Amino acid sequence: MTDTGTPADLASLEPLEPLAATPEAAAAADPLAANRGGLPAPAFNMYCTDKSMYRFLFAGVVMFVGCMMPFSAELARAGYQTMSGGFYTLIAIAMVWSWWASIANNRPIGLKWLLVAALPAIAAGWTVLGFDPAQAAETARSMGYVSEDLVFSASWGDAFGDMFKVLKKDPDPMIPLRVEGFWRLLGPGNVLVFLGALLAEVGFVMGVVGGAKQNKQATRQKQMKAAERRRK
Numbered sequence: 006m007t008d009t010g011t012p013a014d015l016a017s018l019e020p021l022e023p024l025a026a027t028p029e030a031a032a033a034a035d036p037l038a039a040n041r042g043g044l045p046a047p048a049f050n051m052y053c054t055d056k057s058m059y060r061f062l063f064a065g066v067v068m069f070v071g072c073m074m075p076f077s078a079e080l081a082r083a084g085y086q087t088m089s090g091g092f093y094t095l096i097a098i099a100m101v102w103s104w105w106a107s108i109a110n111n112r113p114i115g116l117k118w119l120l121v122a123a124l125p126a127i128a129a130g131w132t133v134l135g136f137d138p139a140q141a142a143e144t145a146r147s148m149g150y151v152s153e154d155l156v157f158s159a160s161w162g163d164a165f166g167d168m169f170k171v172l173k174k175d176p177d178p179m180i181p182l183r184v185e186g187f188w189r190l191l192g193p194g195n196v197l198v199f200l201g202a203l204l205a206e207v208g209f210v211m212g213v214v215g216g217a218k219q220n221k222q223a224t225r226q227k228q229m230k231a232a233e234r235r236r237k
Contacts, residue, residue, distance in 0.1 A: 047105075048062055050109055062105060064208065067197055068093060068122070069097035069201075070197055073194070077145070078141065080189070097198075122206060125198050126206050132199075138159060139159070156179060157186030157187045157189075158183045
């Protein structure tokens with residue numbers, strides 16, 4: 006016969022943890038799970054109601070797309086093939102990965118990558134806001150990336166003015182060429198990286214401010230309830 010131990014020995018054993026991932030538990034959490042075949046929809050959770058997680062995921066996707074595009078007039082080299090672009094690509098992948106998991110688990114787990122995203126926001130923003138088309142054209146021509154007869158908008162104001170003229174269907178054939186030359190010299194990847202990182206940082210700041218307001222309101226409600234109890 007096998008010795009099963011005394012009652013005292015059995016009482017000293019730790020109880021087994023419940024199996025939370027059972028089919029019954031999954032069905033209780035999601036009644037429609039049995040009616041859906043295959044994998045769930047990517048980056049979507051019907052129980053995740055926090056819209057900021059989806060915004061952060063979209064910000065990471067925008068940054069990643071920007072890293073796949075040129076950072077300069079050299080069209081043969083994408084942004085991720087540069088040192089800074091490779092660093093931005095890692096941040097973008099980490100943001101997509103972490104916030105995809107956050108949506109799936111309905112719990113934020115990628116906050117640290119929002120802080121790291123401040124680096125490409127500052128660097129790409131410095132490049133975009135301080136862009137000098139004439140200097141960029143001179144550099145691109147000396148490197149042989151563009152032809153000598155390249156035309157481009159002379160500034161951000163001229164570029165937006167030319168784009169507005171394109172929308173108005175101005176008959177001047179040089180206007181679209183100037184707009185195209187401006188964006189080629191700037192590198193559209195810089196713009197998308199900046200916009201994605203800026204979206205992430207703005208969302209993070211708004212989340213912090215909103216959380217602080219909620220905590221302040223909760224504290225005020227507790228104080229009011231305590232005052233009412235003292236009056237009673």
